[in-house]
Amino acid sequence: MAFLIDGKKISSQIKDELKTEIAEMKKKGTEVTLAVIQVGNDPASSVYVGNKKKACAYIGIRSLAYELPESTTEMELLTLIDELNNRKDVNGILVQLPVPAHINEKHIIEAIHPLKDVDGFHPRNVGALVTGEDGFVSCTPAGIIQLLKRSNIDIDGKECVVVGRSNIVGKPMAILLLRENATVTICHSHTKDLKEVCKRADILVAAIGKPKFFNRDYIKEGAVVIDVGIHRNEQNKLCGDVDRDDVMDLVSAITPVPGGVGPMTIAMLMYNCVEAVRLQKTER
Numbered sequence: 001m002a003f004l005i006d007g008k009k010i011s012s013q014i015k016d017e018l019k020t021e022i023a024e025m026k027k028k029g030t031e032v033t034l035a036v037i038q039v040g041n042d043p044a045s046s047v048y049v050g051n052k053k054k055a056c057a058y059i060g061i062r063s064l065a066y067e068l069p070e071s072t073t074e075m076e077l078l079t080l081i082d083e084l085n086n087r088k089d090v091n092g093i094l095v096q097l098p099v100p101a102h103i104n105e106k107h108i109i110e111a112i113h114p115l116k117d118v119d120g121f122h123p124r125n126v127g128a129l130v131t132g133e134d135g136f137v138s139c140t141p142a143g144i145i146q147l148l149k150r151s152n153i154d155i156d157g158k159e160c161v162v163v164g165r166s167n168i169v170g171k172p173m174a175i176l177l178l179r180e181n182a183t184v185t186i187c188h189s190h191t192k193d194l195k196e197v198c199k200r201a202d203i204l205v206a207a208i209g210k211p212k213f214f215n216r217d218y219i220k221e222g223a224v225v226i227d228v229g230i231h232r233n234e235q236n237k238l239c240g241d242v243d244r245d246d247v248m249d250l251v252s253a254i255t256p257v258p259g260g261v262g263p264m265t266i267a268m269l270m271y272n273c274v275e276a277v278r279l280q281k282t283e284r
């Protein structure tokens, strides 16, 4: 029977570890502050931002919320980021994605100071990930590594297939798996024989962005399946990129949606906020 990898439980463990660490930091007079910026009111983004604020409150991080109207210009957003970059009392800055179409996402990501870029999206942090230097790692792939490690799933020497090549998930995921000595294949919309490639995977990371795309035809018996997708089905229920009912008897372990990768994204954001204090002490 397949083992369900419990992202809710593992993320709670991480948050509790951080809560203890932050309490110790506070005793020594250090406070951790995260600025969370949301432009517009996309309902899913509002849920994620709300959950980030709740996580901050739980573990003892001070959060500053900036809820900006949809009409905010790129220049206004850049001005706010510049202000926050220069504030000594702000350790982390994040702009919830996606931003409205009239704002260039790349300009925003590049405007956040790399030492405050707790999302790990700035090119300097992406470069550090590739070369193995200190920096922030994108929260979703970092969370997936924690899910695997804390579930005692061996990565070293395994065939890992990542389906999806986004800058936020697919590419950093591949680098992190490589760092753990996996043999990594990245697949995308031009990949030939996707089913055959996926069937080679000991660990399959499904981040294709299509509801219930992966059925048993894509899965090797005994594979570990990590489902990064979040969609609403016809009944308005959350589902992932994987057709879990179809693959359940085939896999050795799988992440549920909800309650798998999603909560880990927020736990790793909290981790990065604590990491921000450490990096800022050594590098500023």
Ligand SMILES: Nc1nc2c(c(=O)[nH]1)N[C@@H](CN(C=O)c1ccc(C(=O)N[C@@H](CCC(=O)O)C(=O)O)cc1)CN2
Pocket: 047, 048, 051, 094, 095, 096, 097, 098, 119, 139, 140, 230, 238, 257, 258, 259, 260, 261, 262, 263, 264, 265, 266
């Ligand atoms: N600035 C950023 N923007 C976005 C990121 C990011 O890491 N930084 N990632 C995603 C959204 N995201 C975090 O922001 C995120 C997505 C999902 C979850 C989550 O906990 N999902 C729950 C279900 C929640 C629900 O819809 O009810 C789950 O899977 O159990 C957390 C964070 C895009 N934007």
